[in-house]
Amino acid sequence: MDKPLTIPALLAMKARGEKIATLTAYDAAFAAVMDAAGVDLILVGDSLGMVVQGHSGTLPVTLDQMVYHAACAARGVRRAVLAADLPFMSYASIGQALDSAARLVREAGVQMVKLEGGRKRLEVVRALAGEDIPVCAHLGLLPQSVHKLGGYLVQGRDERAAQTLLEDAILLQEAGANLLVLECIPAALAGEITAALSIPTIGIGAGPACDGQILVCYDMLGITPGHRPKFSKDFLAGADGVAGAVRCYVAEVREGRFPGPEHSF
Numbered sequence: 001m002d003k004p005l006t007i008p009a010l011l012a013m014k015a016r017g018e019k020i021a022t023l024t025a026y027d028a029a030f031a032a033v034m035d036a037a038g039v040d041l042i043l044v045g046d047s048l049g050m051v052v053q054g055h056s057g058t059l060p061v062t063l064d065q066m067v068y069h070a071a072c073a074a075r076g077v078r079r080a081v082l083a084a085d086l087p088f089m090s091y092a093s094i095g096q097a098l099d100s101a102a103r104l105v106r107e108a109g110v111q112m113v114k115l116e117g118g119r120k121r122l123e124v125v126r127a128l129a130g131e132d133i134p135v136c137a138h139l140g141l142l143p144q145s146v147h148k149l150g151g152y153l154v155q156g157r158d159e160r161a162a163q164t165l166l167e168d169a170i171l172l173q174e175a176g177a178n179l180l181v182l183e184c185i186p187a188a189l190a191g192e193i194t195a196a197l198s199i200p201t202i203g204i205g206a207g208p209a210c211d212g213q214i215l216v217c218y219d220m221l222g223i224t225p226g227h228r229p230k231f232s233k234d235f236l237a238g239a240d241g242v243a244g245a246v247r248c249y250v251a252e253v254r255e256g257r258f259p260g261p262e263h264s265f
């Protein structure tokens with residue numbers, strides 16, 4: 001039995017050049033399989049609104065539902081760090097963000113909360129960090145902003161947008177974020193951001209230069225209903241079962257073999 005990972009240990013992995021293998025989980029069984037297969041970080045994502053609940057987006061997900069799924073997943077975790085998304089409109093003010101994060105920590109037992117957005121979230125990030133609640137920030141394609149973005153589209157393609165994302169990443173780190181998810185941005189930009197930060201970046205559709213990778217678990221098992229994003233890969237095809245697929249994912253991330261150019265923008 002490996003000893004439990006910690007958030008400082010994830011930071012140290014970046015310094016050593018070791019990739020952080022991350023997957024989403026929404027229940028104890030999947031969390032336990034991933035934990036045993038060596039996944040370093042398990043995220044209870046609000047993507048559960050799409051893959052578990054069958055909605056077309058993440059906006060219907062409530063904080064109660066996140067607390068429920070995070071508590072379920074927590075019972076399956078032994079070694080991995082456990083994080084959960086703050087869902088849509090659960091962190092619109094500092095007070096609300098602190099209350100929401102406290103529920104995920106106290107009732108579900110997560111070690112870290114994740115929230116979407118750049119400079120407009122700095123005060124909330126500072127407040128959470130000020131209470132010693134670890135924060136994972138999230139830049140690029142922000143699913144909670146889908147109506148403003150006009151769809152699940154690659155972000156940061158033009159020079160101005162790319163510059164804004166780089167600045168936001170630095171501001172989030174300075175505000176106290178401990179980790180940064182980069183979703184659907186050009187691989188070169190993700191590399192630039194990763195090099196500029198001391199905190200680890202975890203990419204999804206952001207190329208191989210990130211310090212870690214994350215996929216939605218049902219995407220990497222090839223059982224997502226409807227359209228599976230281009231950046232994902234079916235690891236169950238060719239593996240001898242779910243645990244084997246997860247081990248294969250962990251190995252490919254650690255060795256830098258996933259994502260390949262066909263999974264990047």
Ligand SMILES: Nc1nc(=O)c2c([nH]1)NC[C@@H]1CN(c3ccc(C(=O)N[C@@H](CCC(=O)O)C(=O)O)cc3)CN21
Binds near residue numbers: 047143
């Ligand atoms: N199953 C699933 N996988 C995910 O990765 C995921 C979710 N759900 N739900 C929450 C968000 C939404 N995400 C998405 C969903 C769709 C695309 C998508 O279809 N993107 C296009 C690229 C469009 C472009 O070229 O600009 C693609 O073909 O991959 C991307 C991210 C990522 N997250």
Ligand SMILES: CC(C)C(=O)C(=O)O
Binds near residue numbers: 043045046048204
């Ligand atoms: C895809 C990851 C980063 C996420 O936010 C989710 O699963 O909700």
Ligand SMILES: [Mg+2]
Binds near residue numbers: 046047058085143
């Ligand atoms: Mg999410």
